[in-house]
Amino acid sequence: MSLSDSAAEALAALDELEKAGVSAFAEAANSAAIEAARVEFLGMKQGRLKTAQERLKSLDAAAKRVYGQRFNAVKTALEAALEGAKSRGSQIASAVSDGFDVTLPGHLPKLGHRHPLTQTADELIDIFGRFGFAVARGPEVEDIHHNFDALNIPPAHPARDPLDNFYLSDGLMLRSQTSTVQIRVMENQPPPVRVIAIGRVYRPDTVDATHSFMFHQIEGLMVDKGVTMADLKTVLRLFAASYLGKDVKIRFRPSFFPFTEPSVEVDMLWHGGDRWVEMGGAGMVDPNVFRAVGYDPDEVTGFAFGLGIERLCMRRHGIDDIRLLYQNESRFLSQF
Numbered sequence: 001m002s003l004s005d006s007a008a009e010a011l012a013a014l015d016e017l018e019k020a021g022v023s024a025f026a027e028a029a030n031s032a033a034i035e036a037a038r039v040e041f042l043g044m045k046q047g048r049l050k051t052a053q054e055r056l057k058s059l060d061a062a063a064k065r066v067y068g069q070r071f072n073a074v075k076t077a078l079e080a081a082l083e084g085a086k087s088r089g090s091q092i093a094s095a096v097s098d099g100f101d102v103t104l105p106g107h108l109p110k111l112g113h114r115h116p117l118t119q120t121a122d123e124l125i126d127i128f129g130r131f132g133f134a135v136a137r138g139p140e141v142e143d144i145h146h147n148f149d150a151l152n153i154p155p156a157h158p159a160r161d162p163l164d165n166f167y168l169s170d171g172l173m174l175r176s177q178t179s180t181v182q183i184r185v186m187e188n189q190p191p192p193v194r195v196i197a198i199g200r201v202y203r204p205d206t207v208d209a210t211h212s213f214m215f216h217q218i219e220g221l222m223v224d225k226g227v228t229m230a231d232l233k234t235v236l237r238l239f240a241a242s243y244l245g246k247d248v249k250i251r252f253r254p255s256f257f258p259f260t261e262p263s264v265e266v267d268m269l270w271h272g273g274d275r276w277v278e279m280g281g282a283g284m285v286d287p288n289v290f291r292a293v294g295y296d297p298d299e300v301t302g303f304a305f306g307l308g309i310e311r312l313c314m315r316r317h318g319i320d321d322i323r324l325l326y327q328n329e330s331r332f333l334s335q336f
């Protein structure tokens with residue numbers, strides 16, 4: 001049996017009524033709005049449900065049955081929507097009266113992120129990890145043996161000057177270089193060695209745009225049979241290309257460090273840069289250093305290097321003042 005056009009239209013109007021009523025109750029945000037929706041849809045005198053009920057009279061017997069069933073379902077749905085709105089409303093009301101308004105949007109947490117120096121360190125670990133270098137660690141409070149003696153730095157060497165170091169009591173000091181970790185690694189394992197060490201070092205320098213009494217270094221050490229200066233240059237060049245970009249050039253300048261022979265200063269020049277910038281020192285591990293840790297210098301050779309993390313980070317990001325890296329100014333840090 002098919003329904004008359006007017007019956008079909010009446011049913012469609014019921015669907016429409018249900019949709020409108022349910023969403024009106026769902027959207028009602030306070031008790032006044034809930035009451036307004038109640039009057040509009042469920043009001044006893046002129047509510048829309050009441051009007052829909054009156055339409056029943058105009059339908060024939062068959063349509064009445066279908067319409068009546070549907071009408072009851074819509075009524076139930078609207079009453080449930082009203083109840084839902086009321087209980088939501090009373091929760092809001094009690095929360096608001098407790099001095100806590102759950103309808104307010106709330107404070108979004110500010111998300112933090114890693115400090116640019118930490119990002120640099122992590123990236124260096126990643127790059128050297130791809131070259132097969134493991135990460136080694138050593139203490140920041142170090143003894144004179146590891147900071148100087150074992151590194152072939154003689155007792156009268158100017159690097160030991162009390163004005164250039166933070167000496168502590170009991171033969172201890174704040175390490176002035178991460179080269180200390182080379183010694184600690186070699187004391188604890190036989191060759192071959194392929195490690196980097198990243199960490200803080202301390203020197204009583206006057207603070208300015210390029211100096212700080214504490215900064216970070218990355219130390220590298222590779223020891224094996226037949227390691228050469230060419231290996232050193234290759235590793236540093238690959239590293240510079242990975243971290244600073246393919247167009248970065250590196251240059252070795254003859255230099256002197258007690259723990260390497262020969263020793264070089266490592267300079268880098270990048271695209272658009274107008275001068276070579278010194279990034280650290282490097283060289284072939286001095287036989288005396290091998291002897292200090294019990295390695296046989298006739299059996300193995302090795303290279304070592306030490307670069308400044310701040311310099312690398314500043315170069316990478318175009319930061320022109322080292323102090324910015326230590327001030328924890330969130331407007332600065334949030335840029336990285």
Ligand code: DAH
Pocket residue numbers: 176177178179219220257259260280281282283284303304305306307
């Ligand atoms: N330790 C040196 C410094 O702090 C840097 C350095 C130079 C490290 C040569 C090395 C090296 O491993 O071979 O100035």
